[in-house]
Amino acid sequence: MQVNSGAHYGHLLSGFLTRSASWLAWLMAVFLGGYVIGLLIPDSGFNLFVDGWLASLLKLSLVAVCWVAVVRKRSVSRVRVGARGLERFRHLELLLTAAAVSIIAIVDSYSLWMLIWGTRIFPQVSEVGYFLFFALMLAVLVIIVRRQLRGMVWSVVLDSAIGALGAASVLAVLLGPMASALDAAGANAAITAAVAYPLFDLLLVAVVVALTTSQGPVAGRRWILLVLGLLVFTSTGLVFALLETRYVLGTPLDAGWAVGLALIAVWADTSSRPDLVQNNSTNGLAALALPAVSTAAGLGVLLLASQTSVPPMAVGLAAATLALAAVPLVSRQVALRRQSTTDELTGLPNRRALYAGVLGRLADDKSRNRALLLLDLDRFKEVNDSLGHDAGDRLLVQVGRRLQGGLRPGDLLARLGGDEFAILLEHTDQVEAEAVAGRLRATLADPFTLEGISLQTSASIGIALYPDHGDDLTALLRKADMAMYKAKATHSGHHVYRNTDNRHGDARLRTLQELRLALTRDQLVLHYQPKICLKTGFVAGVEALVRWNHPERGLLFPDQFLTLVEEAGLMHALTQEVLRKALDQSVLWSAQGRTLTVAVNLSASSLIDSDLPERVGTMLSARGLPPTALMLEITEDFLMVDRDRARDILTRLRASGIKISVDDFGTGYSSLAYLRDLPIDELKLDQSFVFPMADDARAAALVASTIDLAHGLGLKMVAEGVENSVAYDELVRYGCDFAQGYFMSRPISAEALDEWLTARQSAAARP
Incomplete structure (x- = not known):
């Protein structure tokens, strides 16, 4: 030395x-x-x-x-x-x-x-x-x-x-x-x-x-x-x-x-x-x-x-x-006056400044055509849940800067709160307002860098026109808000208010309130669809699917309320309720001597919760269930957006013994890389590949090659959407491991599933 x-x-x-x-x-x-x-x-x-x-x-x-x-x-x-x-x-x-x-x-x-x-x-x-x-x-x-x-x-x-x-x-x-x-x-x-x-x-x-x-x-x-x-x-x-x-x-x-x-x-x-x-x-x-x-x-x-x-x-x-x-x-008086009209986080005008600014402009000239754009970030809650509120705040600051840079000098940009921004465009008709909305969405489409992660976000924009849709800010905000939620529901990016949106907005608000009550009044129920082992014909497990037993509208399927759940930030509460009901049912089946693995779907907003592995482990331990009693189904979209976080959470789940399945395989951003890197147990081939098997040789070849790919990687393959015996027999011939579909059983209640299982066992026992 x-x-x-x-x-x-x-x-x-x-x-x-x-x-x-x-x-x-x-x-x-x-x-x-x-x-x-x-x-x-x-x-x-x-x-x-x-x-x-x-x-x-x-x-x-x-x-x-x-x-x-x-x-x-x-x-x-x-x-x-x-x-x-x-x-x-x-x-x-x-x-x-x-x-x-x-x-x-x-x-x-x-x-x-x-x-x-x-x-x-x-x-x-x-x-x-x-x-x-x-x-x-x-x-x-x-x-x-x-x-x-x-x-x-x-x-x-x-x-x-x-x-x-x-x-x-x-x-x-x-x-x-x-x-x-x-x-x-x-x-x-x-x-x-x-x-x-x-x-x-x-x-x-x-x-x-x-x-x-x-x-x-x-x-x-x-x-x-x-x-x-x-x-x-x-x-x-x-x-x-x-x-x-x-x-x-x-x-x-x-x-x-x-x-x-x-x-x-x-x-x-x-x-x-x-x-x-x-x-x-x-x-x-x-x-x-x-x-x-x-x-x-x-x-x-x-x-x-x-x-x-x-x-x-x-x-x-x-x-x-x-x-x-x-x-x-x-200086303190000046600062207090400035703070009262400035958003503390982004430095943009706040709601109070927007009201004052719009009131002043309308008082100066009521003859001009104007447009009010209400912009809301899509799935912003996922950023807060996965990266923390500090990262969410930094994202809002960057969004504010990009929006400011995409506007004309005379336009007014304000942050209303949360991830909502309002933009007042001067001398603007509907065509130009839609063009501005498109440019702003394109501006926000470029990736943001947060915590070393490249993050892509999108926004939904509602447009209300002055004076056609209202002659004051309150009316314009209300109608722009309804238009914005219409844009979210249709995934159109932006939407200009129409009179029919008023009825839709009222219905949406009423449904949202009812949904909050449903989570507290035990109105959500689970239906279960069996998953059949194609080698033995035995029922290997079930997939839990949520339904809303609405007191007035009857049984509602997920496509009628899940989008609203995401928009309202209720997905975490819904996931907890589904997990609780599914595991409680698993305890009952275990007491009856039935060994069934229950699969529960997790949205991206639920899976990015860093405390998820510990929370699920606690729920299993409290019921005395082994980790193999639960399988979690995730989508490819989440895996591709944030692979590092996915690897961390999935690794912790797999280390505890919980099985991981990739749902709707083939419909997202498929990549062999995540199949190699992430701890996955099975792939669920989307029904869009299984439906045309009987009549489309290329579709059948694609299914066969996908099954071989899964087996080559040491994964099990599940085929969804099996509607007939032809598809069932072909899947058996290709060596597929499991199958779900109406040919075997629709999703049914736990009581109906018990009867179905009993009847199936009786039929199998008869010579």
């Missing part, structure tokens, strides 16, 4: 510097403690040990801590990139801080030792040194503010600005008496400059405090040392400026500079540690408190200004604070 020597060296150096920094920090703390204690002890004034040697050692340790932090940060950066070279130095503030502390240490030491040696002191050296210190720390604060602002949302930036202005207004009030005192004392330009230098840092400190508060407790702990250090250092400088003519070296005031620099040095040390955890999580209470406190401070300054003399700058800053604080209130 090859070792990166540069990275290894960097790790060693980083460890050494970490250990060195630890004892340097302790040494600095010892020097600082001794120096402060020495200043607090009453004496005659200047003390060579405390004010000379101890002060010098303290400054030296401060400089050492800062520069070790710089070098350590550099070594950490080298370790991160290994032998490729030094990473660009990201924390420039550490380098500037070390330079600033070094300059202060140099100019203070120069002044101190010139005083001790009795040599002439050049005050310009101190002035330049302190100016450079404040300039460098100003740059440090600018870097911090810039880094903090990067990536922050505008509301946090706004709160921080409010906090900074509020703090600055209070600071300006507090500095007013100080400025007056300087004027009264006849301060010269040097003293004024000495006061002016820290003011910029104090202002930026206010900004850092604002950003720190808005960024939360972790950020606060990171910057608190720097903020406190600068506050202590600059405050000491301001007091010194006021007392310059009465200042005496060796007094407790000197401790302020030392403590301030020590806090800055400790901040530099902690910022350079590689294990420093950075977390920008926001403290909600602090974020809310910051603008509130700052606004109160600004208001307080203005109230104070009405009662006494306050510097104009303080008044201006307070006024700016209140003005900025009002921005969120105004």
